[in-house]
Amino acid sequence: MITVRYFGGAAEAAGAETEQCPQVPRLDELTGALADAHPALGAVLAVCSFMVNEQSATSDAPLPEDALVDVLPPFAGG
Template sequence: MLTVRYFAGARAAAGRSAETVPAGRSLDELTAELAQRHGNSLARVLTAASFLVDGVACHDRSTPLPAGATIDVLPPFAGG
């Protein structure tokens, strides 16, 4: 399993702060599934979001995610 945690606007768009999903997929595949599951509002957030996999920025969205990983969805933040 994978744990997906949503922050800020991603949390509002998903309607939850976290969920678990089956492992065995890449970040691209995961985000496609999440967009389909939660609709256009989350899909828009996911296109602009950054992702952490077990606390490390993920830049290769085609690499398979390790089972048991925690994926943090971080939408762009305003302010400074």
């Protein structure tokens, strides 16, 4: 299982701060499934950054078994 942690507006759009998802091979497959499961999240995901196991990840990043994926929307402040 993949653990997804949502931050800021992504958590609001998903209606949760974390969720467990079935294993998929790549990050883009996961984000597609998340957008299907949470329609309000789709637009937010388009502008988010992602971390996989605490490392910055691109949309085609492979997801190791039991990956931790952080969904980080843009934010302002300092």
